[in-house]
Amino acid sequence: MIEVIQGDITKLAVDVLVNAANSSLLGGGGVDGAIHRAGGPAILEECRAIRALQGGCMPGQAVITTAGKLPAQKVIHTVGPIWHGGKQKEPETLANCYTSSLALAVQNNLKTIAFPNISTGVYGYPKAAAAEVAVETVRSFINQHPDAFERVIFVCFEADNAALYRKRLEEY
Numbered sequence: 001m002i003e004v005i006q007g008d009i010t011k012l013a014v015d016v017l018v019n020a021a022n023s024s025l026l027g028g029g030g031v032d033g034a035i036h037r038a039g040g041p042a043i044l045e046e047c048r049a050i051r052a053l054q055g056g057c058m059p060g061q062a063v064i065t066t067a068g069k070l071p072a073q074k075v076i077h078t079v080g081p082i083w084h085g086g087k088q089k090e091p092e093t094l095a096n097c098y099t100s101s102l103a104l105a106v107q108n109n110l111k112t113i114a115f116p117n118i119s120t121g122v123y124g125y126p127k128a129a130a131a132e133v134a135v136e137t138v139r140s141f142i143n144q145h146p147d148a149f150e151r152v153i154f155v156c157f158e159a160d161n162a163a164l165y166r167k168r169l170e171e172y
Contacts, residue, residue: 080119
C-alpha cells in the first residue's frame with residue numbers, strides 16, 4: 001500500500017497530489033512551482049480564493065484545490081516547517097502536514113495519494129529526519145484508518161532521497 005518511487009510527481013495519475021506549498025499558496029520554486037506550472041492557472045485561481053477566505057495556509061495545515069491540467073483529480077497544498085535545528089517544533093509541524101493531508105484526502109474520498117519530500121528543499125529540513133517523520137506519520141494514520149487508502153506514494157526526485165524512504169519503510 002505504501003511505496004516509494006523516484007520521478008516527477010506532476011506526471012502521476014493518482015486521485016490527489018500533495019504540494020509542498022508556501023504559506024502564500026501562490027506558487028514558488030521546487031515542487032510547488034512544478035505543480036503550478038503543470039496544472040495551469042486553475043490551481044492558482046482556487047488558491048487565490050482560499051487566500052481571500054482564510055488568508056493563506058499556516059505550517060502544518062492543508063487545503064485542497066482542483067488539479068487543473070495534472071493527471072490527478074485534486075491537489076492538496078500543505079505548508080511544511082522551515083528547519084531551525086529542530087528547536088521550533090519542526091517534527092510536530094511536519095507530521096501535521098502529513099496528517100492534515102491524509103485527513104483531507106479521506107474527507108474527499110480520495111484513495112490514491114502522492115507525497116513529495118515536504119520541507120527538504122529550500123526549507124532545509126534534513127532529508128533522513130524528514131523521511132523518518134513522513135513514514136512514521138503515514139504508517140500511524142493508515143493503522144488508524146486501514147480502509148482509507150489504496151495507495152500512498154512517496155515521490156522522490158533524487159535517488160538518494162528515494163533510498164532514505166525505502167530504508168525507513170523496511171525498518172517499520
